[in-house]
Amino acid sequence: MRRVAIAERSNWRARAAEAGFRFHTIDGAPYWDETAYYAFTLRQIENDLEDPSAELHAMALDLVGDVVASEELMERLAIPAPFRDWIAESWRRRDPHLYGRLDFAYDGNGPARLYELNYDTPTSLYEASFFQWQWLEDQRNRGALPQQADQFNSLHEALVERFAELSAQLPPPLYFSAVGASEEDQGTVAYLRDCAAQAGLHGAAIAIEDIGLSADGRFTDLDDVVIGSLFKLYPLEDLMREEFGAALPGSGVRLLEPAWKAVLSNKGILPLLWQRYRGHPNLLEAHFDDGSALPAGWVRKPLHSREGANVAMHMSDGRWQESEGPYAGPCIVQAFHPLPAFDGNYPLVGSWVVGDRACGIGVREDDSCITRDSARFLPHAIVDDAPAGNTRIYV
């Protein structure tokens, strides 16, 4: 794994505009960054990322049945009592799921270490699946990358296939929903809706705040049509706690991701994985936080936190790093394992699972070892015999 500088495509902004990629620059700062790429070998991709992703995914799904059958574990994961039967029922029915992302610390050597699962509202999908793919094609075509350069990214095909499978299982009509004012989330949802349409599954779009509730407890669109299935790029734990949340179990709406994802999008799954698979090479030691002082070499994360918010890191050398954010509540602690540094950039590898298939990665790097929403997305390529690029610097 190397970070290799490469000339940007001179027309990439035009390419972005024609492909509806509107959030490549966020608040004036670059988000899509193709001034460099990460080069992997095929062995690194297949042995260190693809296979472990599939294995960890299966391990995590294996735990869901145990959690939903246990009041004690549901309590541990801070799942509100009125929703526990609803969640358990969605698992018993095996309500279908679409996608998830595993976040790894990986430097090209040794096992990738799982930081967390983003199994409810993962983003950075469009840029990984579509725009990154187009970058590779363009750079191969203009000779900036060798013809045999490849990419671990069959996301687009996997998504279209998955929607074709889902079309028989989702009660119509289907809606795709995200926060109306979030350009990034709207972009992700627009892409998913596009993939569904390519599979012949047509869904409408609605902002999450425009959803209505009828007197008999069903969710409606702006035209009073009852929503049959709802893809929501909005955290399950927030939906449950908001005003309309109490109506979810009785509404009959089929959610995507399904209700049982509340178990896996919860950082409490990390200590549960550790309890069952203690010492697994891809897992970091993790425990539920008992509130005592955070020892050196440990990281504290809330059960519900996204975009690296509210993380406290007590590094092995005694230094602290903390991030701010809106999240509170119960926490877990996880063994400190720093992200590798490549020229002062800290890449985090997001490994995608569509349905139950590990099918691609996206690399986001930040200037610090907590990956925040300020991170930049860099493309990657599988280049087995590329010329030597930058060497890795350990910190």
Add this chain to the structure above:
Amino acid sequence: MKRSRTTALLLMSTAPLLFTACQKEESVQVQEGLYTSVEACSEATGDPSACRTAFAAAQQQAADAAPKYASKEECAKEYPAEQCVQQHTSAGTSFIGPMMMGFFMSQMLNGGRAGAVAAPPAAQPAFKDNANGWAKPAGTGGMNTASGIGAGKAGLAPVSSEPNRAVTASRGGFGARSGSRTTVGG
């Protein structure tokens, strides 16, 4: 190869693409309906040719998609007895099952653009049970060539041609916690 062989955007793209029905989002509309005859379909859609194509395609799938029973008595528990007849699947398996009583057609409208090639309509057979409930094959293919006898209606999904409506009592009960975050995803 570890990457998609190809990618495409149907709704998001502003560039001309190879698809026929992928101009602008506004013009991609899907017309769907359940029809009991080609005439009823033509009247509703104004497109007799698509209706004939859809009817023929549905009829071709009907035997494979029909619920399959070992006897007329079993079939008559769920479907009107006069509809329960002996049929053969495309693989040659003989069974008793209800006749196709209608067809479901789904068609992408291209906004009447000149030069656009209309995609053929998607069609599926529809069956009407004792409770006057319509159902069509679950899934997109509907080709069930296994004998399937005894599975009854398991392979069918109910059709409601009218969207389900409910008077909205309130709105805005979701989204409050998104606050000032630029994304709620992760």
